[in-house]
Structures are given as structure tokens and as C-alpha cells.
Amino acid sequence: MGQDSTRSISKAIQERMNARMGEMTDDELYAYLAQTVYLERKRLSQSKDETAEEERSSIESAARAVHEGRSEMTQAVISLTRSYVYEIHNRFSEKTYDVATRLLPGALTRLLTAAGPKSGPGADFDPGSRIAVHGPLSQLRELAETHTLVLAPTHVSNLDSPVIGYALYQAGLPPFIYGAGLNLFGNPAMSFFMSRLGAYTVDRRKRHRMYKDVLKDYSTERIGRGAHSLFFPGGTRCRSGKIESQLKRGLLGTAIQAWQEGLASGEATKEILVVPCTLSFSLVLEAETLIEDSLSEQGRSRYIITDDEFSEPTTVYHFARKVLNLDASVHVRFGSPLDLMGNPVDAQGQSLSPGGEPFDRRAYVMNGQGQVLSDKQRDSIYTNQLAERLTEAYQRDHTIVSTQLVARAAWECLAHRYPRLDTYQQVLLSKFEQWIDREALLSRIREWLAHIDKLVETGAVHQALPAGDGERAERVLAEAVQRFGSYHSRPAVSHEDWRILVDPKLALYYGNRLAGIPAPEVSQ
Amino acid sequence: MKVGIIGSGAWGKALATLVARAGHQPRIGYRTSLPGGIPGTPNLDNLVAESDLTILSVPAEAVEAVVRQSKPGAESRLVIATRGLQPETGEWLSDLIVSLSPCRRVGSLAGPALAAEVIRDRPSGMVVASPFDEVCSITQEALHSEICRIYTSNDLRGVELAGAMVLVLSMAVGLTAGLDLGIGSRGIVITRGIAEATRLGAAIGAHPQTFAGLAGVGDLVSCASHKDHPSFATGLAIARGAACPERFQQDVAAVLKLAQRSQVDLPLTSAVAAIVSGQMTARLAFDSLMRREARAE
Numbered sequence: 001m002g003q004d005s006t007r008s009i010s011k012a013i014q015e016r017m018n019a020r021m022g023e024m025t026d027d028e029l030y031a032y033l034a035q036t037v038y039l040e041r042k043r044l045s046q047s048k049d050e051t052a053e054e055e056r057s058s059i060e061s062a063a064r065a066v067h068e069g070r071s072e073m074t075q076a077v078i079s080l081t082r083s084y085v086y087e088i089h090n091r092f093s094e095k096t097y098d099v100a101t102r103l104l105p106g107a108l109t110r111l112l113t114a115a116g117p118k119s120g121p122g123a124d125f126d127p128g129s130r131i132a133v134h135g136p137l138s139q140l141r142e143l144a145e146t147h148t149l150v151l152a153p154t155h156v157s158n159l160d161s162p163v164i165g166y167a168l169y170q171a172g173l174p175p176f177i178y179g180a181g182l183n184l185f186g187n188p189a190m191s192f193f194m195s196r197l198g199a200y201t202v203d204r205r206k207r208h209r210m211y212k213d214v215l216k217d218y219s220t221e222r223i224g225r226g227a228h229s230l231f232f233p234g235g236t237r238c239r240s241g242k243i244e245s246q247l248k249r250g251l252l253g254t255a256i257q258a259w260q261e262g263l264a265s266g267e268a269t270k271e272i273l274v275v276p277c278t279l280s281f282s283l284v285l286e287a288e289t290l291i292e293d294s295l296s297e298q299g300r301s302r303y304i305i306t307d308d309e310f311s312e313p314t315t316v317y318h319f320a321r322k323v324l325n326l327d328a329s330v331h332v333r334f335g336s337p338l339d340l341m342g343n344p345v346d347a348q349g350q351s352l353s354p355g356g357e358p359f360d361r362r363a364y365v366m367n368g369q370g371q372v373l374s375d376k377q378r379d380s381i382y383t384n385q386l387a388e389r390l391t392e393a394y395q396r397d398h399t400i401v402s403t404q405l406v407a408r409a410a411w412e413c414l415a416h417r418y419p420r421l422d423t424y425q426q427v428l429l430s431k432f433e434q435w436i437d438r439e440a441l442l443s444r445i446r447e448w449l450a451h452i453d454k455l456v457e458t459g460a461v462h463q464a465l466p467a468g469d470g471e472r473a474e475r476v477l478a479e480a481v482q483r484f485g486s487y488h489s490r491p492a493v494s495h496e497d498w499r500i501l502v503d504p505k506l507a508l509y510y511g512n513r514l515a516g517i518p519a520p521e522v523s524q
Numbered sequence: 525m526k527v528g529i530i531g532s533g534a535w536g537k538a539l540a541t542l543v544a545r546a547g548h549q550p551r552i553g554y555r556t557s558l559p560g561g562i563p564g565t566p567n568l569d570n571l572v573a574e575s576d577l578t579i580l581s582v583p584a585e586a587v588e589a590v591v592r593q594s595k596p597g598a599e600s601r602l603v604i605a606t607r608g609l610q611p612e613t614g615e616w617l618s619d620l621i622v623s624l625s626p627c628r629r630v631g632s633l634a635g636p637a638l639a640a641e642v643i644r645d646r647p648s649g650m651v652v653a654s655p656f657d658e659v660c661s662i663t664q665e666a667l668h669s670e671i672c673r674i675y676t677s678n679d680l681r682g683v684e685l686a687g688a689m690v691l692v693l694s695m696a697v698g699l700t701a702g703l704d705l706g707i708g709s710r711g712i713v714i715t716r717g718i719a720e721a722t723r724l725g726a727a728i729g730a731h732p733q734t735f736a737g738l739a740g741v742g743d744l745v746s747c748a749s750h751k752d753h754p755s756f757a758t759g760l761a762i763a764r765g766a767a768c769p770e771r772f773q774q775d776v777a778a779v780l781k782l783a784q785r786s787q788v789d790l791p792l793t794s795a796v797a798a799i800v801s802g803q804m805t806a807r808l809a810f811d812s813l814m815r816r817e818a819r820a821e
Binding site for chain 1: 597598599622623624626628629655656657658714
């Protein structure tokens with residue numbers, strides 16, 4: 001870990017920034033720095049944080065440099081770069097990293113079971129029965145020894161990182177570094193946990209190009225140095241509840257850059273592979289806020305939600321205590337690893353053609369003489385293609401659970417009752433209209449179950465729905481109703497005599513997880 | 525630059541002429557016989573491996589067999605100079621290459637360049653489209669000369685679709701000629717046909733301007749004005765009572781499959797499909813089109 005000290009990382013990223021500035025004209029450098037100064041001043045003018053004084057001072061120094069020569073502007077950029085790297089990397093504690101890794105299960109247990117901030121760990125909690133981990137785990141364990149892995153999960157909740165952390169531990173995989181929003185560090189327990197398990201800080205309020213460049217350089221540098229890394233390619237938690245179909249390419253693209261730098265260096269660096277990963281929660285802590293945000297205009301503007309359920313520690317504890325006491329309520333599925341162009345790989349990490357034959361992937365970026373040919377436009381297309389393969393894997397690997405299936409069926413039954421309403425009108429139904437016939441819902445669940453069974457046979461989806469004797473649709477409905485009732489004050493679906501009450505917003509949110517699957521036909 | 529051309533027909537030979545004219549070394553990969561005067565090899569996999577760029581000039585239905593035989597790799601750059609979609613499925617030919625091999629750097633070449641005219645040094649022009657700039661630039665370098673202008677585009681889907689639609693629409697123009705519907709009908713078929721192509725293109729994420737460019741209007745005007753062009757000649761013959769060869773039926777069916785998947789209505793293409801499959805006479809089909817409800821353009 002020694003080579004990953006703040007000083008070493010900072011020096012390397014300053015070199016990258018110097019190289020970037022070397023390709024800029026004076027006018028471009030001026031615009032680069034001026035944009036930084038403008039957006040940082042704007043951000044800091046809205047900040048109530050008393051510790052921002054030091055930042056203000058740095059920005060004002062940079063502001064003065066904007067009006068001076070190239071040398072002064074270069075120095076200002078480097079100075080800001082240094083401070084950003086310090087902020088991004090410094091929470092990562094080398095000394096406690098190894099210790100914390102060993103303490104991971106206990107820390108997670110503590111986080112997920114404490115009844116309140118002052119309580120001790122739950123005595124009877126067994127994360128293994130709550131968080132089911134699936135996938136080619138032995139292959140991934142072996143590849144983690146010989147390759148640098150980039151884990152690319154779907155993003156559902158702020159609890160994703162600790163859940164993935166636990167899943168990695170349970171799978172016998174090493175911890176991964178990952179970028180966590182600065183706002184997440186506001187929860188003290190999560191802050192302690194994240195900063196000691198490889199989380200580096202991402203301040204999404206900094207929207208200027210320089211900060212994004214530093215973040216990308218940081219990611220490239222760490223991957224290049226062999227740190228297993230985790231990105232959420234969806235960028236932010238999916239507001240609608242749907243499985244991500246549009247991914248952000250920025251950080252994903254740093255992997256291919258790090259790979260080529262490794263090849264060009266001629267040193268024996270590790271090859272880099274990408275592992276898709278899906279998370280399926282029976283219940284989602286922030287479901288109400290997320291779907292509200294998705295439906296409102298704010299969905300586009302409120303990129304960072306700072307006042308959701310996650311910002312209330314007691315809500316997190318309540319959620320953890322109630323929800324994670326349900327067996328197999330969370331499913332983490334690691335997918336088959338891919339190379340950086342989205343090709344599957346064999347057990348040794350060698351790329352496989354569509355016909356299953358191994359081939360040398362270096363030919364994608366090297367010429368016949370073994371030289372790496374730099375081409376950012378080409379690499380961006382490779383990254384797009386990787387993103388397409390990831391979204392396909394997300395659909396294929398997602399584990400369907402009862403709450404998602406019942407919510408989807410309930411939403412469809414509600415739509416059937418009110419065929420003239422669009423989505424927005426349907427979520428605004430009055431309380432007296434928010435119900436469906438129980439038999440109609442069971443009938444629709446049966447159709448979905450038959451449909452899913454067929455899809456499972458072809459490997460198109462996975463499911464963790466109740467099995468056993470008796471009427472399966474009844475059991476699926478019962479489990480979903482019980483789960484919804486264990487957390488939401490107004491559940492997505494609940495019983496009332498012969499009818500089923502539906503909360504349209506939550507039904508839409510949970511049911512949207514199945515939006516990528518063509519719905520079965522409705523029987524007459 | 526070493527440029528491999530797979531396909532020894534008139535179009536393959538014309539492409540080799542353009543490559544030589546641009547100052548590069550063409551080599552033809554052939555499966556049956558080599559046209560005289562141009563170096564060639566029957567070893568398609570060697571040809572692809574040794575070429576900086578490989579251009580496929582075989583019919584759409586032969587692309588799968590050629591890709592399997594030539595085994596393009598991660599280092600390969602393949603450009604399809606064939607109009608049409610996969611006959612069986614209506615899928616993209618570029619996707620077929622990616623689904624059969626590790627090759628990712630693919631492109632499509634289309635535009636008003638007829639083999640018979642290229643051989644005689646008549647001016648021609650084409651557009652090469654690929655998401656990869658390097659594929660566009662290397663193809664431009666390989667073919668651009670004083671007798672052939674090569675433009676570049678990143679709209680691969682648009683250019684592939686334009687090529688497929690040109691086959692259908694030039695057949696439709698041939699049908700109007702065979703029925704002696706007059707020169708005005710030719711104008712209607714070309715403009716409404718391009719409108720159909722643009723609608724379908726929009727549904728699949730293609731750029732609308734592509735259909736107004738060389739691969740769309742340019743190629744269609746050229747094909748539909750040439751009495752010996754296979755699609756035009758086929759339309760002409762059908763209107764005069766001949767049966768439609770299966771290959772042309774497949775060209776039309778492939779476009780319709782794509783349109784159905786994309787949920788886009790193509791009245792003109794549907795009419796051509798009904799004619800070539802024998803479900804409707806050409807005269808009745810055009811009569812039905814003219815009797816459609818009046819609407820805004």
C-alpha cells in the first residue's frame with residue numbers, strides 16, 4: 001500500500017495535469033481555470049460550512065492567477081489539483097485499511113443491526129442469511145489474485161456500498177476502493193465504515209471540468225496501481241426503480257486508459273477486467289424519496305439528495321433492524337467478468353471471441369509492432385460497447401423478488417381499472433381509488449410467474465421467489481405484503497378484506513425493477 | 525496501405541480500381557475465381573490478417589459465410605460495401621460481424637458509385653460510416669481520389685439503413701417505370717420513400733440528414749436512373765409480369781422486419797413487399813397507395 005500514499009498519488013496526478021495543460025493553448029488554459037474559479041465561487045457563496053474558509057482562500061489565489069500569465073495559471077491549477085487530491089484521497093486510511101478489512105463482518109453487523117446509535121451489535125444477526133450472494137465466485141477469487149478488477153454494480157440505495165462490501169467479504173474477495181459522495185459522510189456510522197473500507201471522497205457539488213479531470217486521473221492512477229475499484233456506472237441511485245439502461249462512461253473509461261498505460265509502460269502490470277454486479281433489495285430504504293424525485297421536476301435538478309431517509313441515522317437503524325431481519329431480503333449477484341471491450345473472459349482472464357476461442361485483446365489498441373496507439377475517440381467507443389454489455393448483464397443477472405413482482409402486477413391491475421389514466425394521473429389517484437380486486441391481482445401474479453419460469457429456463461432472468469407446496473401466487477403475495485408492511489408506513493401493497501390496497505407511487509417504484517422484461521399477455 | 529477486398533464480382537473489381545487509383549495496394553479475396561489484372565488470394569483469413577483495411581463486397585446473404593471463413597480479429601478493420609440487411613432476420617450486417625468475431629472496428633460504405641462507371645473513370649462519391657473515426661479516415665484514405673470523393677460519417681446505422689432502403693426504393697421506381705406511370709410517379713416514390721427511410725431512421729437513432737446525403741438520395745437517384753441496376757431492373761421486370769427472384773424478396777422482407785421491430789409504418793415498402801411476394805399486382809398496389817387518406821407532408 002506504500003506506493004498509494006497521498007504524496008505519491010498527488011505527485012502522479014499533478015504530472016497528469018501538467019501533461020493535460022501542456023496540450024492546451026493559453027486561451028484554453030484561461031477558460032479551464034476561469035470556469036473553475038467561477039463555479040467554485042458560486043458554490044462557496046452558497047456554503048454555510050465554516051471550514052470552507054481555506055477553500056475560499058485557494059480559489060481567490062486562483063482568481064488572481066487568471067489575470068496573469070501562463071506560468072501563474074499553471075501554478076494555480078497545480079495548487080488546486082493538490083488540494084483536490086488531498087480531499088479525495090485523504091479519507092482513505094492506509095494504516096486502518098488492513099485492520100478494517102479484517103473487521104468488516106463485525107462492522108457491517110454493527111451497522112446493520114444496531115437498534116440505535118448507542119446500541120451494540122445484534123447478537124442473533126447473521127448477515128449471511130439476509131444477504132444472498134450469487135455468481136461465479138471461485139472464478140472471481142482466482143482472477144482477483146492475478147488481475148485488477150473493476151466492479152460495476154447497479155445503484156439502488158446508499159446502503160449499496162456496505163452491502164457490496166459484505167458480499168465481497170462473504171465471497172472471499174478483497175475489498176474494493178470506491179468513490180462515495182461527500183454527503184454520505186454526514187452519517188457518522190457510515191462515514192466511519194466507508195472511509196476505512198476504501199471509500200474515497202467525491203464532492204458532486206464541484207461541477208467544473210478540472211475537478212472531474214482530477215477524479216478521473218485519480219481513478220486511472222489507482223486502477224493502474226492495481227487497486228480493485230468499484231464504480232456505479234449509473235452515476236447516482238436510480239430514481240425510478242428501473243434497472244439502469246443508460247450508463248455514465250466517465251469513470252468507466254478510466255479503466256481502459258489505465259490498461260493502455262500499463263501496456264505502454266512495458267512493465268508487468270496486471271490486466272484489468274470488469275465485473276457486472278446487480279443488487280436486488282426486497283425493500284429499499286429511500287424508496288419513497290426516490291420515486292417522488294423521479295416523478296417530480298426535481299428529478300432532473302436534484303442530483304444530490306441531502307435530505308432523504310439516509311440522512312436520518314435512526315431511520316437507517318430502523319430500516320436495518322426491521323428489514324434485514326427478513327431472510328434473503330437482499331440479493332447480490334456478481335456477473336461473469338468481461339474485458340474492457342465487453343468480451344467475456346475464460347477462467348484465466350483471457351478474452352473469448354463469440355465462438356468461445358481465446359484471443360489477444362491487446363490487438364484492439366496495439367499495432368502490428370506491439371506499440372500502443374493512443375486514440376481517445378476509439379477508446380470512447382470501446383467504453384460505449386462495454387457499457388452496452390453491462391446493461392445487458394444487469395437485465396440478465398437481476399434477481400426478481402416477491403415485492404418487485406407483486407408491485408408490478410398491482411400497478412398493472414390498477415392501470416387495467418383506470419385504462420384512461422397515464423402514469424402521472426395513476427400515481428395521483430385519490431385514496432378511495434387506490435385499490436384492486438384480490439383475485440385479479442392473484443391472476444396477474446400467476447401470469448407473471450409462468451412467464452418468469454420460462455425466462456429462467458432460458459437464462460434470461462433470475463428469481464428468488466417463494467416455492468413449496470400450495471398455491472404459489474398466494475405465497476408470493478403473502479411474502480410481499482408481509483415485507484412491505486415491515487417497513488413502509490403505507491405499504492406498496494396491503495390487504496383489506498377482499499381487496500388489495502395499493503400505494504401507486506411505491507407500486508410503480510418497486511414494479512419498475514421489472515420494466516426491462518416484456519410483460520406477459522393479459523388473459524381475458 | 526494494404527487493402528483487402530473480399531468479393532471478386534464487378535463491384536469488388538471496381539473497388540480495387542479505386543484503391544489502386546488512390547495509390548494503395550489492393551488485393552482481392554475470392555471464393556470462386558479471380559478477376560484478371562489484380563492480385564488475389566483464396567485464403568480469406570490471410571487476406572484479412574495482412575490487410576490494414578478489408579472491404580466486403582459480397583451480397584448480404586453471403587456476409588455470414590465470408591466472416592466465418594475470413595475470421596477477422598481484434599486488430600481488423602472491416603467495412604461493408606454491400607447494401608441491405610441480414611436476409612433472415614433484418615439485423616444489421618455490422619452487428620453480424622461483431623456477433624461472429626472479436627472484430628469491433630466495422631463500418632459501412634454506400635453512395636452513388638456504380639461498378640460499370642467506376643471502371644470507366646467516371647466521377648463517383650460515397651460515404652463511409654463508422655462509430656470509429658479511425659475506420660472512417662483509413663477508408664477515406666484508401667479510396668479517395670480525383671475520380672471518387674469519399675465523405676465520412678459516424679452514423680453507421682443511418683448509412684446501413686439507407687443502403688437497405690435504396691434497394692427497396694429503386695425497385696419501386698422500376699415498378700413505376702414498368703407500369704408506365706410517368707416521371708412524376710418517380711419523383712413521388714423517391715421523396716416519399718426517403719421520408720419513410722427517415723422515419724424509420726429516427727426510430728432506430730439514425731441521423732435524419734444521412735438520408736438526404738450520398739447514402740440516401742444520392743444513391744437512390746443513381747440506382748433509380750440506371751436501367752441496368754439490378755433492383756431497378758427487377759422492379760421493371762415484375763411490373764411487366766416476371767416473378768421476383770427470392771433474393772429481392774428477402775431484401776424487402778428484411779426492411780419490413782426491422783420496421784416491425786421498431787414499430788414504424790412503411791406504406792410504400794409494405795406495398796413493394798406485397799407486390800414482390802405476389803400478394804398484390806403492382807398496379808393495384810400503387811392504386812391503393814394513391815387512394816390513401818390525404819395528409820400533411
